[in-house]
């Protein structure tokens with residue numbers, strides 16, 4: 001008999017870049033997960049904003065299994081039907097005219113940054129390579145994306161970082177005007193900054209970024225890896241800002257649990273610069289990922305689902321704010337659709353991880369954004385009953401954490 005695996009095997013066999021909690025999930029349905037012992041958990045983390053349609057969604061299962069019975073992989077020597085259908089639907093639904101597929105958010109951003117540099121160097125010469133990014137931002141874990149991301153703790157200690165990257169504080173107008181210039185090839189920004197606490201960028205600031213990027217013919221890249229695909233209640237967060245980027249990257253929720261990363265852009269950006277051989281990916285655009293993402297897009301991009309996100313988000317944020325006041329645990333609850341950052345009070349400073357563990361013990365799974373923010377990202381179609389059950393479990397956690 002094959003011995004059962006347990007959490008201890010993680011420490012024994014895995015590279016220790018993660019430190020997962022003790023439970024091991026074996027099944028999921030809707031917004032509920034079950035562990036090896038049969039305990040159930042309400043999923044308020046969605047695998048870090050990934051399982052946008054919950055677990056075992058019948059429409060996604062159908063798309064995956066039907067495609068699995070047809071063809072899994074053909075390589076980019078050929079194209080395939082799901083990839084083409086998905087590209088057409090994304091272009092019809094957004095500003096984009098061209099699509100590139102990778103397998104993760106980092107790969108989508110890697111493609112975007114390479115495209116921005118390639119285009120600028122082609123058009124203006126080797127000096128135009130500067131990338132402007134924001135402190136606190138997160139763009140992935142490849143060496144280029146981690147260097148562009150604004151969190152030195154992820155990019156230091158591995159030798160020289162790629163050159164030509166400038167970081168400034170978000171909402172600092174003077175710094176933005178100072179650093180953006182003729183050498184700038186790209187400005188990259190998350191319209192809602194996820195990992196640093198679900199912080200929406202002011203629309204006026206995004207407009208200034210757009211203005212300066214256009215003035216210096218730099219590519220404006222919106223990283224919507226986390227904010228995209230219905231998370232905020234719009235298909236993409238840029239749609240609510242009055243600002244249109246030149247390049248949009250996404251991943252996470254569009255694959256709904258199946259790995260895919262997408263860079264969307266315009267014909268003017270891409271056509272003369274990302275020519276055959278300049279960039280690529282073995283698995284990018286594979287039929288399985290694209291079939292699942294197409295099905296996810298079809299479901300998410302409907303008025304019912306997007307309006308449901310806004311309605312449920314309001315209810316959840318109201319309840320979390322009430323809890324915050326009653327137990328004096330949250331100073332602020334920032335809501336961007338079904339994506340929330342609950343700022344812990346000074347009394348609980350640094351305890352977001354402990355909060356997460358206590359919540360898991362109470363049968364609700366949320367995530368964190370740094371040490372001081374409890375982060376929630378539910379399925380976009382979580383039922384009202386599951387949402388309230390999870391919030392009840394959160395409330396129990398608030399009471400325990402504060403002793404009130």
Ligand SMILES: Cc1ncc(COP(=O)(O)O)c(C=O)c1O
Pocket residue numbers: 048103104105106107109138139140141190194195223224225226227251252
């Ligand atoms: C805004 C943003 N960009 C990029 C990434 C990286 O995505 P991935 O982990 O799929 O490479 C993340 C992941 O958390 C993200 O939140």
